[in-house]
Amino acid sequence: xxxxxxxxxxxxxxxxxxxxxxxxxxxxxxxxxxxxxxxxxxxxxxxxxxxxxxxxxxxxxxxxxxxxxxxxxxxxxxxxxxxxxxxxxxxxxxxxxxxxxxxxxxxxxxxxxxxxxxxxxxxxxxxxxxxxxxxxxxxxxxxxxxxxxxxxxxxxxxxxxxxxxxxxxxxxxxxxxxxxxxxxxxxxxxxxxxxxxxxxxxxxxxxxxxxxxxxxxxxxxxxxxxxxxxxxxxxxxxxxxxxxxxxxxxxxxxxxxxxxxxxxxxxxxxxxxxxxxxxxxxxxxxxxxxxxxxxxxxxxxxxxxxxxxxxxxxxxxxxxxxxxxxxxxxxxxxxxxxxxxxxxxxxxxxxxxxxxxxxxxxxxxxxxxxxxxxxxxxxxxxxxxxxxxxxxxxxxxxxxxxxxxxxxxxxxxxxxxxxxxxxxxxxxxxxxxxxxxxxxxxxxxxxxxxxxxxxxxxxxxx
Amino acid sequence: xxxxxxxxxxxxxxxxxxxxxxxxxxxxxxxxxxxxxxxxxxxxxxxxxxxxxxxxxxxxxxxxxxxxxxxxxxxxxxxxxxxxxxxxxxxxxxxxxxxxxxxxxxxxxxxxxxxxxxxxxxxxxxxxxxxxxxxxxxxxxxxxxxxxxxxxxxxxxxxxxxxxxxxxxxxxxxxxxxxxxxxxxxxxxxxxxxxxxxxxxxxxxxxxxxxxxxxxxxxxxxxxxxxxxxxxxxxxxxxxxxxxxxxxxxxxxxxxxxxxxxxxxxxxxxxxxxxxxxxxxxxxxxxxxxxxxxxxxxxxxxxxxxxxxxxxxxxxxxxxxxxxxxxxxxxxxxxxxxxxxxxxxxxxxxxxxxxxxxxxxxxxxxxxxxxxxxxxxxxxxxxxxxxxxxxxxxxxxxxxxxxxxxxxxxxxxxxxxxxxxxxxxxxxxxxxxxxxxxxxxxxxxxxxxxxxxxxxxxxxxx
Numbered sequence: 001x002x003x004x005x006x007x008x009x010x011x012x013x014x015x016x017x018x019x020x021x022x023x024x025x026x027x028x029x030x031x032x033x034x035x036x037x038x039x040x041x042x043x044x045x046x047x048x049x050x051x052x053x054x055x056x057x058x059x060x061x062x063x064x065x066x067x068x069x070x071x072x073x074x075x076x077x078x079x080x081x082x083x084x085x086x087x088x089x090x091x092x093x094x095x096x097x098x099x100x101x102x103x104x105x106x107x108x109x110x111x112x113x114x115x116x117x118x119x120x121x122x123x124x125x126x127x128x129x130x131x132x133x134x135x136x137x138x139x140x141x142x143x144x145x146x147x148x149x150x151x152x153x154x155x156x157x158x159x160x161x162x163x164x165x166x167x168x169x170x171x172x173x174x175x176x177x178x179x180x181x182x183x184x185x186x187x188x189x190x191x192x193x194x195x196x197x198x199x200x201x202x203x204x205x206x207x208x209x210x211x212x213x214x215x216x217x218x219x220x221x222x223x224x225x226x227x228x229x230x231x232x233x234x235x236x237x238x239x240x241x242x243x244x245x246x247x248x249x250x251x252x253x254x255x256x257x258x259x260x261x262x263x264x265x266x267x268x269x270x271x272x273x274x275x276x277x278x279x280x281x282x283x284x285x286x287x288x289x290x291x292x293x294x295x296x297x298x299x300x301x302x303x304x305x306x307x308x309x310x311x312x313x314x315x316x317x318x319x320x321x322x323x324x325x326x327x328x329x330x331x332x333x334x335x336x337x338x339x340x341x342x343x344x345x346x347x348x349x350x351x352x353x354x355x356x357x358x359x360x361x362x363x364x365x366x367x368x369x370x371x372x373x374x375x376x377x378x379x380x381x382x383x384x385x386x387x388x389x390x391x392x393x394x395x396x397x398x399x400x401x402x403x404x405x406x407x408x409x410x411x412x413x414x415x416x417x418x419x420x421x422x423x424x425x426x427x428x429x430x431x432x433x434x435x436x437x438x439x440x441x442x443x444x445x446x447x448x449x450x451x452x453x454x455x456x457x458x459x460x461x462x
Numbered sequence: 463x464x465x466x467x468x469x470x471x472x473x474x475x476x477x478x479x480x481x482x483x484x485x486x487x488x489x490x491x492x493x494x495x496x497x498x499x500x501x502x503x504x505x506x507x508x509x510x511x512x513x514x515x516x517x518x519x520x521x522x523x524x525x526x527x528x529x530x531x532x533x534x535x536x537x538x539x540x541x542x543x544x545x546x547x548x549x550x551x552x553x554x555x556x557x558x559x560x561x562x563x564x565x566x567x568x569x570x571x572x573x574x575x576x577x578x579x580x581x582x583x584x585x586x587x588x589x590x591x592x593x594x595x596x597x598x599x600x601x602x603x604x605x606x607x608x609x610x611x612x613x614x615x616x617x618x619x620x621x622x623x624x625x626x627x628x629x630x631x632x633x634x635x636x637x638x639x640x641x642x643x644x645x646x647x648x649x650x651x652x653x654x655x656x657x658x659x660x661x662x663x664x665x666x667x668x669x670x671x672x673x674x675x676x677x678x679x680x681x682x683x684x685x686x687x688x689x690x691x692x693x694x695x696x697x698x699x700x701x702x703x704x705x706x707x708x709x710x711x712x713x714x715x716x717x718x719x720x721x722x723x724x725x726x727x728x729x730x731x732x733x734x735x736x737x738x739x740x741x742x743x744x745x746x747x748x749x750x751x752x753x754x755x756x757x758x759x760x761x762x763x764x765x766x767x768x769x770x771x772x773x774x775x776x777x778x779x780x781x782x783x784x785x786x787x788x789x790x791x792x793x794x795x796x797x798x799x800x801x802x803x804x805x806x807x808x809x810x811x812x813x814x815x816x817x818x819x820x821x822x823x824x825x826x827x828x829x830x831x832x833x834x835x836x837x838x839x840x841x842x843x844x845x846x847x848x849x850x851x852x853x854x855x856x857x858x859x860x861x862x863x864x865x866x867x868x869x870x871x872x873x874x875x876x877x878x879x880x881x882x883x884x885x886x887x888x889x890x891x892x893x894x895x896x897x898x899x900x901x902x903x904x905x906x907x908x909x910x911x912x913x914x915x916x917x918x919x920x921x922x923x924x
Contacts, residue, residue: 031493032591033505034717034808035815038680040502043495082861083799086690129494131593135607145597145607200715201674208670212663218500228548235715253662253697255496337545346496353497399544 001254002170007053008099010163014051015065017159021122022066022113025051026133027059041215046346047126047160047354049255053098056088061100062112066121071095071102073109113140124153126160129353157354164351165343165359166385172435172444174256175344175387179433179445181213181250182258186449189222189248190460193264195240199223202244203233210250217249217257217348226263226427227395229338238266243274243426249348257348259389261431262449268461270453277394278428278453280312284392285430285451288340292382292390293440299365299379302340305392306332310413313394318422321413331413333372334404337397341389342377344433349377350387386436387444393429396422463716464632469515470561472625476513477527479621483584484528484575487513488595489521503677508808509588509622509816511717515560518550523562524574528583533557533564535571575602586615588622591815619816626813627805627821628847634897634906636718637806637849641895641907643675643712644720648911651684651710652922655726657702661685664706665695672712679711679719679810688725688889689857691800700728705736705888711810719810721851723893724911730923732915739856740890740915742774746854747892747913750802754844754852755902761827761841764802767854768794772875775856780884783875793875795834796866799859803851804839806895811839812849848898849906855891858884 014023027048030039044055052061052072062071072095077088095103104112116123123141127149128134134145143151167175189206203222210216223231224238226245238244244266249259263278265271270278284305292301306327313319313335319326326332343350343359351359360378361367368374378388401423403409405416430451434441450459476485489510492501506517514523514534524533534557539550557565566574578585585603589611590596596607605613629637651668665684672678685693686700688707700706706728711721725740727733732740746767754763768789775781775797781788788794805812805821813821822840823829830836840850863885865871867878892913896903912921 028496031495031502032815033493033502034490034508034591035811035813036591037814038810040493040495041681046496079862079865083859084691086687086693087861129496129498131597135593135597204670204672204674206670207673208666208668210666211669212666219503225548229546231548348500349497351497352499353494397545399549400541403541 001053004097004099007051010051011063011070013163014159015063015068017162018065018124018155020065021124022116023063023156024109024113024123024125025061025063026125026128026136027052027054027057027061028130029058029132031130044255046255046351047164049346050160050164052100054094056094058106059094060106060109062109064112064116064121069102070100071104071108071112072100073104073106075106110140122153124156126156126354127152154358157358161351161354161358164345166383167345167387167435168385171256171345172387174252174254175258175433176444176446178214178217178250178252178256178258179260180447181210181252182248182260183445183447183449184213185209185248185250186246186260186262187459189246190262190264190449190456193238193244193266193460195266196237198235198237199233199244200235202238202246206246206248210248214250214252217251217259221245221247224266224426226429227397227425228427229395240267241271242266243428245427245429247429247431251348255346257344257346258445259344259348259431259433260449261391261393261429262451262456263428263430264456264460269457273425275453276316277425280309280316281392281394281428281430282451282453283312284309285390285432288390288392289432289434289441289443292388292434292436294382294384294436294438297365297379297381298340298360298388299376302373302376302379303327305340306336309336309392309394317418318415319413320415326410326413329410329413330370330372331410333370334400334410334414335394335396336392337372337375337395337400338393339376339378341391344387344389352377382436384436384438387433388436389431389433391429391431393427395427396425397427398423463515466559466561469513472513473525473532475625476621477525477530479624480527480586480617482527483586484578485525485618486571486575486585486587487523487525488587488590488598489514489516489519489523490592491520491594493592506717508717508813509626511808512622512626514562516556518556520568521556522568522571524571526574526578526583531564532562533566533570533574534562535566535568537568572602584615586618588618588816589614616820619820623813623816623820626807628845629807629849629897630847633718633807634849636714636716637720637895638906638908640676640679640712640714640718640720641722642909643672643714644710644722645907645909645911646675647671647710647712648708648722648724649921651708652724652726652911652918655700655706655728655922657728658699660697660699661695661706662697664700664708668708668710672710676712676714679713679721683707683709686728686888688891689859689887690889691857702729703733704728705890707889707891709891709893713810717808719806719808720907721806721810721893721895722911723853723855723891724913724918725890725892726918726922731919735887737915738778739887742771742778743854743856743890743892744913744915745774746771747852747894750852750854751894751896751903751905754850754896754898756844756846756898756900759827759841759843760802760822760850761838764835764838764841765789767802768798771798771854771856779880780877781875782877788872788875791872791875792832792834793872795832796862796872796876797856797858798854799834799837799857799862800855801838801840803853806849806851814839844898846898846900849895850898851893851895853891853893855889857889858887859889860885
């Protein structure tokens with residue numbers, strides 16, 4: 001948590017940016033897993049945390065901009081709650097702790113909204129992603145529950161994105177704390193990586209580390225099938241000669257995230273063929289650290305990486321033809337079908353739930369529809385205070401190879417005969433998190449998880 | 463997964479029990495955590511698993527009893543899904559793998575339901591606990607989304623409860639596999655328990671073990687404040703002289719559960735005062751193993767335990783008066799405010815989402831409204847094949863002590879002056895899982911986590 005003043009200031013700025021109307025910020029409820037009372041680990045909504053800072057479930061906040069009033073809504077606990085879940089402060093105490101003047105029971109949300117409707121105030125809410133919120137908003141505002149996301153307030157979304165995009169020094173500190181946990185997670189997985197051990201076993205070790213200090217920021221990707229972008233750990237034992245791709249992140253108890261990817265040779269040493277591909281990804285990863293700076297379009301950074309990758313894949317013989325034309329046509333997306341990176345903060349894909357187009361794009365840079373490029377989660381110009389992931393990758397996806405080959409797609413740029421022999425390769429991605437500074441960028445984290453091939457081999461074999 | 467024949471047989475029996483109409487079984491979707499695409503670990507619905515056996519998300523099954531037809535509904539994947547999540551079989555292949563003749567896209571659910579409505583077939587569904595299912599059912603059947611639980615089919619609920627209550631030998635085997643993981647989890651936590659280490663750190667270790675072989679069956683309870691029934695791990699360091707209560711369970715990859723509770727002295731040795739209370743709980747725990755058998759009401763077992771506990775608390779001086787009267791009045795619930803145990807299977811509180819009254823009670827035994835007894839999750843007569851948890855506990859809950867004392871509640875039976883000195887004690891619960899056999903019961907698990915005080919102390923200090 002930050003100081004009370006931080007939350008007061010943030011809400012004041014939000015009010016200024018939105019200008020008028022009534023803002024509803026819904027905190028999350030417990031999320032049922034396999035029956036109502038068996039719930040997943042509670043995760044507060046990130047925007048609610050940013051403006052209200054409270055970790056208790058089933059709260060809501062209302063900011064009446066026109067009348068300059070703030071309300072915290074929630075229900076008090078009774079003796080049964082104390083017996084089962086322990087004592088927690090009253091709603092009034094919670095409200096005071098973050099500088100909110102009024103507190104009321106949850107049911108009063110309807111009264112506040114009805115009063116605002118009667119006064120024809122504009123009502124702002126963010127796009128919901130928990131369906132009980134869809135139902136609640138539908139009941140309050142009179143639309144079908146599944147329309148709630150499209151009815152969300154663009155003005156509010158834009159204000160939140162503007163504020164949350166720029167990380168304060170205190171926020172960066174928390175992200176670096178997440179990276180510290182992430183370092184332990186990844187190095188534990190890398191050291192435990194050996195043939196015969198299951199993917200799930202290694203993922204468990206790494207998730208145990210995360211949970212000992214916080215939690216994971218997203219479902220662990222850990223697989224010999226690194227070519228599957230979100231390849232969740234299976235019960236398959238790791239096999240000699242293959243690569244283990246691990247994309248995992250920590251979340252601190254205050255919900256700031258890390259996100260890293262490393263690739264470990266299961267035999268303890270890269271083969272020549274693996275090394276050739278690995279070094280291309282390494283060069284692409286390092287190019288971002290060398291070049292990313294304020295004012296640069298992230299789309300251009302992505303395309304610079306695509307060009308370097310294409311050049312180097314030509315050296316290996318997997319691509320051919322004119323590099324600029326290949327990238328223009330999107331041929332490199334056979335190998336690199338996703339975006340170079342995304343914003344990171346309290347959400348690991350920061351603010352993705354508010355709508356990618358508002359977070360990663362603007363009037364100047366619009367999303368593309370080209371395969372691969374359409375997965376870019378950010379395209380707009382970088383600003384100091386942005387935290388971005390830097391995560392190029394090269395994948396050999398048998399179904400995609402077969403599909404494109406059968407269509408003759410990009411055959412001017414792709415050497416399908418050689419590519420055929422890589423179908424058992426898997427995939428490589430390297431990922432670190434960078435802060436855009438006034439002059440360039442800084443790789444976040446006190447310790448960088450080893451990734452230069454020699455250093456990595458030494459580390460896992462030491 | 464079980465054999466195709468198992469699922470076919472289970473559905474055949476379900477059809478017989480329900481008799482007529484159209485049964486809708488909704489499989490679970492991915493559950494969003496902090497934005498739509500960042501999801502919690504997928505958990506299939508247990509009844510869907512029981513009858514359909516498929517682990518893929520966003521499926522539904524329809525059983526038209528009147529026309530003896532079965533349908534699996536789901537959407538096929540495309541190349542983007544393959545790139546991001548890997549290849550999965552077609553809906554038709556999934557259907558065939560579990561003996562379902564028809565497959566169709568998800569949108570066809572509406573057609574099937576509309577056709578059934580036109581033919582005035584009764585439509586059966588189970589109470590939903592994921593709100594997108596509330597919305598779906600509301601749209602299909604024409605009620606408010608929040609009415610969906612009360613509109614569920616009692617006939618279907620009763621049929622499912624009747625079947626899932628009796629565990630087959632194969633199911634018991636899977637529960638024992640969960641207990642094997644649970645043994646590793648608990649012994650890891652007990653061995654790591656020492657002052658200065660945080661509760662969260664130990665919980666992380668234990669959850670890591672769970673995730674290495676499956677997952678946890680419910681949110682880990684791990685706390686020095688054992689008196690909070692669901693005391694989640696905090697970042698407090700463990701303190702010399704206190705007790706660590708750990709209530710945690712494993713879930714296998716096929717979603718069968720374990721549930722155990724152990725209490726470890728943080729200093730490595732129980733104090734005399736702790737031992738006195740511990741031995742009461744131990745005796746209560748062992749009484750169940752000695753006595754539970756088919757035909758006995760679980761409510762009576764609970765009350766037998768309450769009587770023994772009251773007798774022994776009188777020996778310590780914390781209770782007084784006539785034991786029978788004290789238990790009748792519910793005075794023991796000051797110390798033991800919850801039920802003795804619950805059914806366990808694919809849900810750790812098995813089938814709780816279908817409605818406790820249908821699962822744990824019947825015409826003969828109805829739920830109580832008395833404080834403590836109202837938390838009993840099961841009261842009815844035991845049958846061979848039931849799996850129950852055996853989990854008595856004694857707690858010293860400062861807020862409850864203050865409340866009851868101020869009301870003069872049960873002052874004939876409770877020695878409040880002595881009780882006052884126990885406010886810093888915490889709580890003790892011991893929990894194992896038993897199978898009701900033809901003649902009595904069997905404690906499940908190949909290895910029993912040490913709990914007899916001497917054995918436990920030796921184990922953690924070895």
